[in-house]
Amino acid sequence: MAVIGLVGGTGFDHWGEPAEARVVATRWGAPSDALMRYEAGSHTFWFLARHRRDHSIPPHRVDYRANIAALAKVGVERIIAVNAVGGITERYDAGVLALPDQLVDYTWGRAQTFSDDDDEPLQHIEFAQPFDAVVRAGLVAAAADAGVAVETGGCLGVTQGPRLETAAEIRRLRRDGCDLVGMTSMPEAALARELSLPYAAIAVVSNRAAGLEAEPVTMEAISATMANAIGRVHALLDHLPDD
Ligand SMILES: CSC[C@H]1O[C@H](OP(=O)(O)O)[C@H](O)[C@@H]1O
Numbered sequence: 605m606a607v608i609g610l611v612g613g614t615g616f617d618h619w620g621e622p623a624e625a626r627v628v629a630t631r632w633g634a635p636s637d638a639l640m641r642y643e644a645g646s647h648t649f650w651f652l653a654r655h656r657r658d659h660s661i662p663p664h665r666v667d668y669r670a671n672i673a674a675l676a677k678v679g680v681e682r683i684i685a686v687n688a689v690g691g692i693t694e695r696y697d698a699g700v701l702a703l704p705d706q707l708v709d710y711t712w713g714r715a716q717t718f719s720d721d722d723d724e725p726l727q728h729i730e731f732a733q734p735f736d737a738v739v740r741a742g743l744v745a746a747a748a749d750a751g752v753a754v755e756t757g758g759c760l761g762v763t764q765g766p767r768l769e770t771a772a773e774i775r776r777l778r779r780d781g782c783d784l785v786g787m788t789s790m791p792e793a794a795l796a797r798e799l800s801l802p803y804a805a806i807a808v809v810s811n812r813a814a815g816l817e818a819e820p821v822t823m824e825a826i827s828a829t830m831a832n833a834i835g836r837v838h839a840l841l842d843h844l845p846d847d
């Protein structure tokens with residue numbers, strides 16, 4: 605049994621009645637919301653709604669440091685992030701569950717490190733592989749066990765938001781090697797690495813990215829796709845293997 609931090613995003617702001625809710629303070633400030641404990645499959649999960657339960661915190665205003673520090677404070681051993689993302693390359697159609705293995709950071713102006721004052725050690729984390737191979741392997745095994753199809757691998761470009769991208773920005777991301785686009789994986793992934801917390805993401809393709817379809821991207825379509833896919837995310841969590 606492991607104690608796992610679960611950061612839920614768009615389409616996953618709630619997870620039923622928790623076994624426990626805990627308000628956690630950190631030296632970086634308050635996390636997005638109370639942390640909620642759930643027992644699922646053979647693991648304990650501490651769930652945190654990245655945008656708060658009422659989905660009121662936009663991606664550029666999430667206090668990623670407080671969120672990761674709060675998860676560390678309740679003793680999580682690893683972190684699984686759930687993200688709604690746009691699909692850029694053909695493998696990543698709407699509704700696909702992806703387990704990305706790379707990312708490119710296009711965000712700016714976010715508090716992106718704990719190495720930010722004299723009280724914290726200066727760290728230059730190793731980050732060639734931003735998603736943890738062991739956590740990703742557990743998700744691959746869970747998918748096989750649950751009979752849920754996943755695309756393994758893929759590069760996630762992280763934009764600043766909260767607006768969606770232009771068609772030209774998506775063409776640029778494709779040229780840069782990005783398969784997927786989201787807004788919240790950075791600095792979340794890097795901060796987890798700074799605290800030595802293995803981190804991986806379940807990226808749910810909620811839409812084809814801007815300019816790839818005749819119709820514009822709408823929040824209604826994103827929400828509908830996420831509502832459809834979230835049962836498969838839960839199936840993965842229920843089937844995560846024992847260590
Ligand atoms: C148009 S939806 C954009 C919103 O959804 C994603 O959130 P999350 O990563 O927390 O699931 C994306 O990053 C944006 O915040």
Ligand code: HPA
Binds near residue numbers: 688689763814
């Ligand atoms: O198309 C998108 N772009 C950026 N973030 C997203 N999150 C869901 N869909 C998207």
